Amino acid sequence: QVQLVESGGGVVQPGRSLRLSCAASGFTFSSNGMHWVRQAPGKGLEWVTLISHDGYNQYYADSVRGRFTVSRDNSKNTLYLHLDSLRPDDTAIYYCAKDGGSYFYDYWGQGTLVTVSS
C-alpha cells in the first residue's frame, strides 16, 4: 500500500532554514510527480510546490518562490523540501502528496509541523 512519511519539522527562528523529507513506498516513486501542501494552524490547505517525476521541473506558489526548494532522490524514494528565510507565516503542517496523474493528490502523508517563532 502507498505510504508517505514526512520528517524534519520542528521549531525554528525567523530567517533560519529547515529541510523536510518524505519517504515514499508502495508505488513506483520515480514515475510520479510529487507535491508539498501546507496547512496553517486552524486554516485551509495551500499548495506549495510540485516536482516532476524525474526532478527536472519544479513549480512553486508565489508565497514561497525564491525561498523554498523542492528536490527528490529517486534512488532513495525520497522527496525533500528545503525551506530558507523562514517567516512566522510559514508556520504550518507540511504534507507531501503523490500526484494522481493530473495535479490532484491521491495519497497524502501524515504531515510534519514547522513552527517559525523567536
Add this chain to the structure above:
Amino acid sequence: DIQMTQSPSTLAASVRDRVTITCRASQDVADWLAWYQQKPGKAPELLLYGVSNLKSGVPSRFSGSGSGTDFSLTITSLQPEDSATYYCQQYNSPPWTFGQGTKVEIK
C-alpha cells in the same frame, strides 16, 4: 489565480440526511475538480477527482457533479464517520487552489 469558494462554511445534519456542499470557481476549470475529506488531526484524503470519479474504496454515498464553474459534493445518507471538513480543489491551472473548506457536523 483561480479562487474557489465553498458554501456553506459549516453545516449540521442528522444521520441519514442528504447533504450537499457547493464549490464555485472564479473562472472555468472544466472538469478538473477534486474533493477531499479531512478529519481532525488527520491528513486530507481524496474522495473524488474529475468532478465525479470516486477514488477506489470511497463509499458510494459520496458523489460529485458540475462543470465549468459550479460544482457540488453530495452525501446521500450521512453517517457518523462523515463528520469532517471537506475541501474542493481545482487542478485546471497552477497554482492549484482549494476552497476554504466546509465543516460537516452530526446533530
